[in-house]
Amino acid sequence: MPFRLLIPLGLLCALLPQHHGAPGPDGSAPDPAHYRERVKAMFYHAYDSYLENAFPFDELRPLTCDGHDTWGSFSLTLIDALDTLLILGNVSEFQRVVEVLQDSVDFDIDVNASVFETNIRVVGGLLSAHLLSKKAGVEVEAGWPCSGPLLRMAEEAARKLLPEYNKAIRNYTRFDDWYLWVQMYKGTVSMPVFQSLEAYWPGLQSLIGDIDNAMRTFLNYYTVWKQFGGLPEFYNIPQGYTVEKREGYPLRPELIESAMYLYRATGDPTLLELGRDAVESIEKISKVECGFATIKDLRDHKLDNRMESFFLAETVKYLYLLFDPTNFIHNNGSTFDAVITPYGECILGAGGYIFNTEAHPIDPAALHCCQRLKEEQWEVEDLMREFYSLKRSRSKFQKNTVSSGPWEPPARPGTLFSPENHDQARERKPAKQKVPLLSCPSQPFTSKLALLGQVFLDSS
Ligand SMILES: *[C@@H]1O[C@H](CO)[C@@H](O)[C@H](O)[C@H]1NC(C)=O
Ligand SMILES: *[C@@H]1O[C@H](CO)[C@@H](O)[C@H](O)[C@H]1NC(C)=O
Ligand SMILES: *[C@@H]1O[C@H](CO)[C@@H](O)[C@H](O)[C@H]1NC(C)=O
Ligand SMILES: *[C@@H]1O[C@H](CO)[C@@H](O)[C@H](O)[C@H]1NC(C)=O
Secondary structure: OHHHHHHHHHHHHHOOOOOOOOOOOOOOOOOHHHHHHHHHHHHHHHHHHHHHHOOOOOEEEOOOOEEEOOOOOOOHHHHHHHHHHHHOOOHHHHHHHHHHHHHHOOOOOOOOOOHHHHHHHHHHHHHHHHHHOOOOOOOOOOOOOOOOHHHHHHHHHHHHHHHHHHHHHHHHHHHOHHHHHHHHHOOOOOOOEEEHHHHHHHHHHHHOOOHHHHHHHHHHHHHHHHHHOOOOOEEEOOOOEEOOOOOOEOOOOHHHHHHHHHHHHHOOHHHHHHHHHHHHHHHHHHEEOOEEOOEEEOOOOEEOOOEOOHHHHHHHHHHHHHHOOOOHHHOOOOOOEEEEEOOEEEEEOOOOOEEOOOOOEEOHHHHHHHOOOHHHHHHHHHHHHHHHHHHOOOHHHHHHEEEOOOOOOOOOOOOOOOHHHHHHHHHHOOOOOOOOOOOOOOOOHHHHHEEOOEEEOOOO
């Protein structure tokens, strides 16, 4: 593993000043209440500036104090920031934005949108906001959480993407590119270089209980953060320095995300220190009058005229959650809401939220609950059937993949999905599953890499 090579570097970095920006000279752990307020102020500085200068464009341009469309012209930053508002406790603004989005966002427009980015940011943001809307005091309709205006918007956006999505699956499966891409994303790189996007890895390690390794990997990344006051997009490990043309830090969340998960698991104050360093250096380097600007070069702190929507969707959210141990997102199941729907009783808000790739939390219990709406599930199954019939000739991939039905409780054994047992599976559904309401079956690690319920296993 290339990460191991960072250990000698860690020794070198130990000689550098460690606690730049620490609030007290006594070396005590950062005060969570203080940093909660700092993170909130950071959010509102950026959010208010977006509303004032950039809405309805996708993103704020913080150096010129205006806006531009980047991912399809859907007021992306507003959609992406919506659930963060609730996590920060701002229900009135959440309610206002829900109204604004329903009035202003139109998916029936001719734009070239990225399938991947639109899916994680727009569809994910709307789904998450839909599931959180009752908690935010929005008046919900009778069928909620299985129906509602934001869910319908998410569905409309998703339907626009589906044809391209299927095409992409077809292409990537055929040419093995997708598989290769998954491997790269997992960090199995062939060069001694790390990419900042991989810094989410310790968080995943901690989720599967591999705490010691997760902490070691995290500390390696943290030494690089301390070296630059941010994580460069690429880093050459033997040289201990940035890679040409990849010296920037666009305020990405991955290392902070890892710190949040690891802090939940260990309570180690070193993780709060990363949070403190992140707040201090982002404010020092990237804060400008109209928001927070992408750091173009960590060596000289030059800025770019861009504030990516993931800054408010992810970076600020994970920072706040790191410093807010009693946030509803961290619920351990000790409280929950019982919601009566036309489809039966749903137990919601008990915790176990799954964050999508853009940090939009999804309550898995809602998926379980709305599973009773079978018709929509059948449509996805039909897509799966199409996918399988395309793949049937590719024995290599059949060997390397396992499957589970989309929207099925993942822990249910023996539900291998294929066209052959499709009808049988459909018949089985009316029989009530005896899954205890509060249990949230944990996903196998490999389904983190699932695509429409299809899991790609790493065979290397
Ligand atoms: C909620 O957000 C709005 C818009 O930024 C702001 O004016 C308001 O003060 C916020 N309310 C709370 C309780 O933070
Ligand atoms: C989308 O991309 C295609 C191909 O590059 C181009 O011909 C078309 O004009 C673009 N449409 C819009 C709305 O930008
Ligand atoms: C899939 O491949 C076809 C033919 O090779 C190409 O024309 C098409 O643009 C590709 N689609 C995607 C989504 O990559
Ligand atoms: C769950 O959370 C509650 C409230 O924060 C706390 O009192 C309780 O001790 C926690 N239970 C476990 C098993 O961690």
